[in-house]
Amino acid sequence: MSYKQNVAELIGNTDLLRIPSLSVLTGCEILVKCEFQNPGGSIKDRAALQMVKDAIESGELKQGMTIVEGTAGNTGIGLAVVAKALGYKMLTVMPKGQTPEKEKMIALHGSELMLVDPCPFANPNHFYHTARRLAEENNHYWWANQFENTSNAKAHYKHTGPEIWQQTEGKIDALVSVSGTGGTIGGTSCYLKEQKPDVQIWSVDPDGSGIYHYLKTGEYKAQGSSFTEGIGIMRTVANFAQAKIDKGITLPDQDLVTVSRAVRNNDGLVLGSSSALNLAGALFAAAKSGPGKTIVTFACDAGERSYSKLWNPEFLTEKGIRDDLETIEQMLERYRAMDEDVIVNVTRRG
Ligand SMILES: Cc1ncc(COP(=O)(O)O)c(C=O)c1O
Secondary structure: OOOOOOHHHHOOOOOEEEOHHHHHHHOOEEEEEEHHHOOOOEOHHHHHHHHHHHHHHHOOOOOOOEEEEEOOOHHHHHHHHHHHHHOOEEEEEEEOOOOHHHHHHHHHOOOEEEEEOOOOOOOOOOHHHHHHHHHHHOOOEEEOOOOOOOHHHHHHHHHHHHHHHHHOOOOOOEEEEOOOOOHHHHHHHHHHHHHOOOOEEEEEEEOOOOHHHHHHHOOOOOOOOOOOOOOOOOOOOHHHHOOOOOEEEEEOHHHHHHHHHHHHHHHOOOEOHHHHHHHHHHHHHHHHHOOOOEEEEEEOEEHHHHOOOOOOHHHHHHOOOOOOOOOHHHHHHHHHHOOHHHOEEHHHHO
């Protein structure tokens, strides 16, 4: 007999999928790691499992305790899955204004949900500080702390990176990733660079996030805003600090909408918003590197979780975004024609 012992064992070992339309269009192999296959539906299940496993091993997390975490949603869902599978309670602290889809999933997975008003990080009521404070005030709470707890990046160093290496048989030329805590890009880039130092690591950032500016100047500054959720950073956190990044770009929400429609119509994959940004980044990397390369990125979650924003025509109209502004072919041509200066060459900045 061959079976998994519990739901947590379903985490990881996701498929790597070729996106035929974008691969044919660019002449590159555009491959996505199908992280929506995890039982909690997102890449954050991996971080959740590793953080919990390490805390059990170190003795910080004991039976009967409650896991508490501040999150834009997916880490809360991942931790709720792991908590139920391994016998813990879960309390998720989430800012209001994330998609209701994620709020519902957290409750559905049996986590208690505390919604707080969205506010800047410096405000003590920010969801991050609220989760920390709750854990400080209750000794039967354990705070996962996905931003500073490097078990998060370790999950990707131990599993995601090796899976990509094996699935591509080492023929990977570039990895493209968004960052929320930087766990994914941190752990995966470290592993892949150890195997192949010249693999190019691309960071793709939405409007409203400071990573692009940070890579360029060393300072966090952001312009505009984005409807993407769970991604973007405005401070240096321990997981992102591990990332070995070669190139940085920033792309607007309009571009991820265009890619999401092309991939839905041509390939049958309904992407979440961060995944669509990843694929826009992969298209950009293909445009700039020329044909013949193998470019890997992540489908961090699936489209259901972005139903009320990315897939909601009224919402997009309110934001002034069109889903027919340009074709994917026109977008690729625009990327090809773009000045090289829009790319931050991190290694060169040294
Ligand atoms: C949908 C989605 N995509 C991407 C990310 C970013 O992943 P990471 O935290 O590993 O940088 C997150 C969460 O942080 C997320 O929820």
